[in-house]
Amino acid sequence: MTEHLERPLTCPVAGRVEPPPAPGYVTYARMDRLHELAAPRTESAQELSFILLSHVKELLFRMVYVDVDQARARLRADDVDQACRALERTVRSQRILVTTWEGINAISADEFLAFRDILGDASGVQSFMYRTLEFALGNKNPAMVETASAQADRYPDLRAELSAPSLYDETLRYLARRGHPVPESLCTRDFREQYAPDPAVEDVWLTIYRAPRSHPDEYRVAELLTEVAFQFSQWRATHLLVVERKLGRKPGTGGTDGVDWLRAVSEHRFFPELWSMRTRL
């Protein structure tokens, strides 16, 4: 399609270069191919909904990731305005993501069990796009690269993302450049390692929140990051509830014990000191 769009047409009579014809709705975004992707394996109408909603969620993981990546790049360049614009877009997409649970929630436990067996060991835990997003935000777990290893071979971005500074790492480096006392060791750490909360960073956020008007840019970034973390936790909490409603205490198809594992995961908070400093504020 790209080739078709980029090749100008020469009129055989006038010899003029004509603009390529408009591609049309279906051709432009390959809607025909998109719809071919939804291929249920049972007669269940709910299975089709499940696949379509899974596609929607995957695409939204990607949309969120693209803006998180933008925000990170703009912060690295000290361009706070554009970083905040990207974070605002991130939050909007996250709100849509949370809402998509509505559709999965509409499938009752018995309707879900009617096609669950055909999933085999397929599980969202293998989503390379979700994992790339978690890494980009700062939840680094090298073991999870192996969980998505089949896809990681096709998508080396996941491995690259594990080693790259996350959005939070770039935020801390930005704060350090603005003269805040962020420990140097945090700005140059091994970014593959899980981030460990640091009391000095909590102090920095406290200083900003105690005098927001003296640090308007930092405060704006902090509030947007908190909303990103909030929306992510909303997604996890709703997933947990939806799963409990479908499965009770059955184990997950990905090999975990199900709701207990998801409950533990949902305790995780992105940008931890932005949460912990509230107790002292």
Ligand code: HEM
């Ligand atoms: C009836 C619907 C669903 C059920 C019962 C369910 C169940 C589970 C369970 C039990 C886990 C834990 C890992 C495992 O053992 O499988 C899990 C993880 C996960 N699920 Fe779902 N899930 C459902 C729908 C979805 C959908 C539609 C998506 C998005 C496309 C999704 C994305 C994920 C992700 C990303 C994880 C990993 C979470 C993490 O690592 O923190 N799930 N799911």
